[in-house]
Amino acid sequence: MSEDFDDLDEDLEDIEDKTPAIASKTPNVAQAPGGKDISIFFMSTIGPGEKKQKLLVNTGNNVGDIKTTVGNIFGINPSDFHLSHGGVTLDEGKLIMDYPVKDGDTILLIPASTAGI
């Protein structure tokens, strides 16, 4: 297992191909129309070491799908964290474009404290 992610220059689409599809009630639509590619920094507040990783994200992507992908990259169980942008916990049923996420922004992986919010 590689601990050093800094040298990798992976973008999200490549990674998603390697990610097992998450169970979903509705057919898995990878991207909603009208999305655009932006660079996002993902930073973990949980786990044994603080990690930061830049990823290319399409704003038409589903938050839940991105969470699964990020969980795999960081090696953290997706049920142990939420994604948080600007102090707002992102709803897994929504798209990135539903939030004011801009190119260059940081999204935090925050602990899902006992079924927390």
Place this chain on the structure above:
Amino acid sequence: MGESDFFSKDLTAKERQLYDRQFRLKGWNQRILKNSRILIVGVGGLGCEIAKNLAMLGVGHIDLVDLDVIEHSNLNRQILFMDADIAKPKAIAAVEMLKKVNPNIILKGYHTSLEKLPPVIFKKADVIVGGLDSKNARINLNLQAVRFKKPLVDGGVNGYHGHIYTIFPYENACYDCHPTSSTESDEMAACTVVGVPRKRVHCLFKATMAFEEKFSTVPNPGNIDDVNFLISFANNLVDKFNFNPQFTVKEVINIIDHHEPGIITINAVIASIQSQEILKILNYQKGNSALGIPSKEYIIYNGMTQKFYYLTKPRNPECLQCGKNVIREELYIRKDQKLQCIIDALKMKGYKLDEEMEPILTVPEFDSLRELDLEKTAIANKIRSLSFISLSGFQEGEIFVTIRLFK
């Protein structure tokens, strides 16, 4: 307000001795604590530690609420139950121990859910404290804190991590400002609605429901007969809908008797920060900022790296609890009046019924809403003074009503 001194007349000689080291702190005022009232909701890993801290500090009145009874597995982190019997209500056992910790304060225990707690106890608290283990309970506690405008000092833990967040209603974001759709009962609910299991675990949920229907009680994971009933029922479905492999005893127990991991160290860190914030808030409310200014940030603690992170949670002007469009009313009604009088009173106040909808009155329960009967009295509907009722069916939208009962 003056500092406490070693000759304060409002304290007994014993109290002055007990609190001697606190008095030596700059800006300390024991009288503020003695005259304060705190409500702690959830007397588990966090609640026990917070209650212990506040009792030792000399907070004058502490109300403790918990629905649970003591289990042996609580004793690795819940110090208040060391002398108590297994299966004793936590809130009651906690009060007995805390009376030994500090006999100079008032302690009240309520063995009930926060939804069934007399609402007046929320109103009387200076600060409400959350030590909860579920999202539903947090949302319901948030509702009470917002409508009574009480600071809610909440905390949570997850493995080696935790968080602390104080909601100051109408000043920072409440827990309903940015709702997320996922709930703990998600899988359960989806399974109930659809009828056909769509995941392997749904087979077990269906078995649990069948058990509850047949025996009118929940299966006991410690009883092999109960577990065997579930396995047999669930594995029938596993075969029928091709979700192999079959469930084993261990797997079934792990699923139906699910428990979050928990250790005293992480609990103690989070509970201590909550306690320190409570101290600051109580003093700040009374004009004493010598202990510092209460934090409005969402604080994350990582026990693996020993790092803290701070988030500012923005308010949502459209929030369904603290947003600008929320309509709140307070109405006086007689105990023996039919609840139709609430509709009539609102019409008198100028609200207009939506002709295309039936007016519906509901009160929040743990994970659902209970509909009230307009043709029955307040008492028959189990409405108490300060009960929170939500009304729909008016042109103005949803209306929140706090009820004032009188004879």
